[in-house]
Amino acid sequence: MDKETTSLLRVESLSIPLPAGLDRTYAVENISYELNAGEILCVVGESGSGKSMTANAIMGLLPSYLKPSGGRIVFRGRDLLAMSEPELERERGRSVAMIFQEPLSALNPLMKVGEQVAEVMLVHGEGDAAARERRVLELLDFVGLPDPASLRHAYPFRLSGGQRQRVMIAMALALEPAMLIADEPTTALDVTTQAQILELIRRIQAAKGMGVMFITHDFGVVADIADRVVVMERGLVVEQGMAADVLNRPQHPYTRRLIAAVPHREDGADRTDAGGETLLEVKQLSKTYRSGGGLFSKARVVKAVDDVSFSLRRGETLGVVGESGSGKSTLGRCLLKLTDVDGGEIRFRGRDIVPLSPGAFRPMRRHVQMIFQDPFSSLNPRQTIGRILTDGPVANGVPLAEAQARARELLGLVGLEPSAFDRYPHEFSGGQRQRVGIARALALDPELLVADESVSALDVSVQAQVLELLQDLQRKLDLAIIFITHDLRVAAQICDRVAVMHRGAIVECGPPAQIFDAPRHAYTRQLIAAIPGLAWNPRQAVV
Amino acid sequence: MRPPFRSATAGNEPLKTLDFLFQRLIKAAFVVLGVVILNFLLIHLAPGDPAAVMAGEAGAGDEKFIAQLRAQFGLDQPLWWQLVTYLGNVLTGDLGFSYRNNVPVAELIMERLPATLLLTASAFLFSLLLGVVLGVLAAYKRGTLADSLIMTGALIFYATPLFWVALMAVLVFSIHLDWLPPFDMESIGADYTGWARFADIAYHLILPTVTLGLFFTALYTRLTRASMLEVMSLDFVKTARAKGVPKARIIRRHVLRNAVLPVFTFASIQAGQLVGGAVLTETVFAWPGIGRLMFDALLQRDYPVLLGVFLVTAAVVVTVNLVADLLYRIVDPRIEAAG
Known part of the structure; x- marks a missing residue:
């Protein structure tokens, strides 16, 4: 048999030149890979590797100033690059569907979600209005959304990030395409939501026998779902192969570097001797947000920080982990007195800073500094x-x-x-x-650093360098660090103790060994179970 | 296990709208009150004594007559007392008595207001509709000759002063071409009724409407085009393309509604300015609205009429803004939930 019949998609020697004046000539250069029906192919790389660019080229969604200069993209025997726009429009949504990274911005904010799902069928002339409506309900139910009958009439802003991503998936599945391209679909989601969406994609792929091209920067995600892997670096495919081979026996130096940089708990690395005298002591700290409300309607009250107590010694790193909305960032803002608190004590060097006026606190500000998320x-x-x-x-x-x-x-x-x-x-x-x-x-x-998601926006290899830098500086300067993160792997790697936050409260706090090996709280167990690539140890891959 | 679909604010919206309306009405009342007090004080700070002007025109310059006029109109009272009296009267719906026309100010304004509202509303709709259509067209045909032509035209009318456009329009379309009437709202002495009168007014309305509206058309065209291009670069437009939605439908169903939101906000603010612009247009086209009433009252130091016009204009602007805010909550479902 020749390859035309077995592979769903073949990218053959594709090159896309960049406009003049950028740091390199090609966005992607002479790349080739294929996707078979019924498999999940992960395309991995850091930002600027050209992984999304290829996906956009397949969909015919490249911006007008980028035109492939060579190669073919053969989908079910036909070259997509040779198709006219109307021909492509017929394929998009019907035989190839795509979901994106940002569920918050990927849906039209002024169109009800049911209508957005139905639109795929409408523009491809599928069924009548009643049939489409039935199919929408069926799809919303299939992707695990609650109460499809009322949810389809909701506008996107009513839905959580995970729910919106499910709507996107429902939309992509509407016409049962042969191929699904997922461009970092879980990157913007919380870890437990990510685990659910990954599970959903796996389930759909198995049920429908689709070929899935899954673009990601996260090797943990790769370990969870990939059948085969393509590794890209600066517009080139540097390595491809079966998932187990690439993950555990990477050949190319770049792949090895990437895998070595994946955050992971170091075996037996728990530092029990960390820390000197107590620098910070937080007792029963509370912060409540109120919004809206008036004569006729009730205000919305959210306990962002709820009765939180912990202490921190010099030279120690405390990880604060939790999902979005858990109150971890608010806690950080409270510690810097960037927001008022409703109750409790923050003892810094033995002195309660909560009652201090802004003027009285100003001389102390230099001792507590923050590193932000977005560089x-x-x-x-x-x-x-x-x-x-x-x-x-x-x-x-x-x-x-x-x-x-x-x-x-x-x-x-x-x-x-x-x-x-x-x-x-x-x-x-x-x-x-x-x-x-x-x-x-x-x-x-400063004596205390509050790092709020300070490495979250960085590529994995850069992230590893910055983490190393922080640890190095801590040793040199005897800094106490509060490390706020959503990524449990990062927390496990660099923290002496980890506090798990859920709905404003610290549900569990202890050294990584205790949190990860013997979690006591149900929520901690749920979080840990959701860590992508839990079963894979990147430290064993690169020896 | 699926949690039930229930968002944090669901079910609260009608009450929130009520709260919103209540707060806005109170604010609106204070705004109008502030405008009245400020105008009252400003007018009395300005030089010029209405009694002296009136006496002078009557040909009697003697002190006794002027004092008599002052006493008659309450101008001999202390300023704060005049203000209190005026505010008390306004609350009972009495806007005072015109020094010059010898009729109640309220009557005078009510007679002129419909003409102004007709002109401004026409100009507003004309500029908004034409502006949005041209803006959409320019964005859709971005980078083509059509785009360049539309944007050049917009720039010209954006940069040209209103009175100049008005004078040129009269010169070209009334005097040289004799297509349209140069002034007034109706044909004098024709005494049309029913549809004939409607058509006659509409015919007279064309020139002032277009003149007053062109500047705003240019503004909305530019704004719509920019907003369209911005929305076209957003993620959900890419989603729509990935769904296989044809370009024309993407513009119609996805881009347009999102793109007109900022235009809408801007228009609701501009609606007030339109009333101000009407003063000029009404003067040039001899349109019998409150713009001209105000202009005449200003020359004649007719304080009650001036104050009355200011009050009514402020009330119209505040009402327009309130209606716009309520409409906005309907057009953009996110507003209602955010409160």
Whole structure:
């Protein structure tokens, strides 16, 4: 048999040139891989690897300034690149469907979800209105959405991220396409929701015998669902093969580097000796948010932080893990007094900072610093790195010359060139900017760092470097760190103790060994079970 | 196991709308009150004594007559007392008595208001509809000759002062071409009734409407085009394309409604400015509305008429904004839930 009949999709020597003036000539260069019916193919790579670009090329959704310069994309024997727009429109949604990363923005906010699902059938002339309506109910039920009869009349903003992604999947399945392209469909979701969506995709794939092309940056997800894997780096396919082979016996150095960078709990690495004297003690901290309400309607009350108590010693890292809405970020904001609290104590160096006025707390601010999540929006684009690093110290009375000397020293400490001092944030990559963010926090010689999802926006290899940097700095400077994250693998790797937050409360707190090997609380067990790639140990793969 | 579908705010919306309406009405009342007080004080700060103007026109300049006029209109009282009296009267629906026309101000305004509302509403609808259509067309045909032509036209009318457009329109369409009447709202002495009168008014309405509306048309065209292009780059448009929805339907069903939201917001703010623009248009086209009434009252120092026009204009603007906010809650379901 020749290959035409067995493979559903073949990408053959595809090249897509980039407009002139960018850092490389091709978005993807001479790449080839194939997808068979009934299998899940994972395309893995970091940002800028060209993995999404290929998916968009398959769908004919490339922006007008990007045109493939060579190669073919053969789907069921026909070259998609040679098709006209109307021909492609007939294929899209009917035989090839796609779901995207951001469920929050991927649905039309002003159209009811049922209508959006029905539209696929409508534009492909499938069934009459009544038949479509029945099919919508069936689909919403199939993807596990509650109460399809009322949910189909809801606007997207009423649905949670996971529910919206299910709607997207329902939409993609409406006409039972032969191929599904999923572009990072679980990246924006909480870990338990991610596990559910992955399970759903696996179930659908098995039930419908579709070929699924699953684009991801997360090797944990790959370990969970892939039959075969394609690894991409800077527009090239560097390795492909069966999932078990690539995950456990990676051949290409890049694949090895990526797998080595996957956060994972180090065996026997629990530090029991970490920490000196107690630096921070939080007792029964509470914070409640109220919104809306008036004469006629009730206000909405959310207990963001509910009776939270913990302590932290110098040199210790406390991980605060939880899903979105668990109150972990609010807790961080409370500790920096960026928001008022409703009750409890925050004892910093023995002194309760809760009752302090903003003026009385200001001299203490330099001791508690924050590293933010988004390295792009957390640096002022109009200020040089030097200015960013010296602003804080100068405001705290340090002479400018001294602050500048210290800033240059800090740049070295976080692994940046001294020349960075006179440059602007946009000249740096995400990982470099996060280093600037860390240097900025350190410029004030803090004793406590609050890192709120500080590595979440970074690629896995960069993430590993930044984590290493943080650990290194902690050892050198005897810093106490509160590490807020949704990623349990990261917490397991770098924290001395982990606190699990759920609906504003800490449900369980202890060293990683206890949390991960003998979780006591049902919610902790649920979280751990949802970690992607739990059964796969990346440390054994690269020896 | 599936949790039941229930969002945090579901079921609360009608009450929220009630809350919203209640708060907005109170705010609106305060805005109108503030406008009245501010205008009252500003007018009395301005130089010029209405009694002196009236006496001068009557040919009698002697102090006694002027004092008599002052006493007659309450102008000899302290300013704060005049304000209190005025506010008390306004609350009972009495806007005062015109110094010049010897009729109640309320009567004078009610006689003129329909003409202004007709003109501004026509101009508003004309500019909004034409602006959105042209903006959509320009965005849809982005980068083509049609796009360039529309945007150049928009730029020209955006940059040209209203009175100039008005004068040129009269010169070209009335005087040279003799297609349209140059002024007034109805043909004098024709005494049409029914449909004939309607047609006559509509005929007279064309020139002032287009003149007043062109600037705003240009504005809405630019705004709609920009908004359309922005929405076209959003994720859900890509989703629609991935579903195989044809481009024309994507524009119609997905882009348009999302893109007009900011235009709508802007239009509701601009509706107030339109009333201001009407003063100029009404003067040029001799349109018998409150714009011209205000202009005349200003020259004649007819304080009660001026204040009355300000009050009614403020009330119209506040009402338009309130209606727009309520409509917005219908057009965008997310607003209602956010409160």
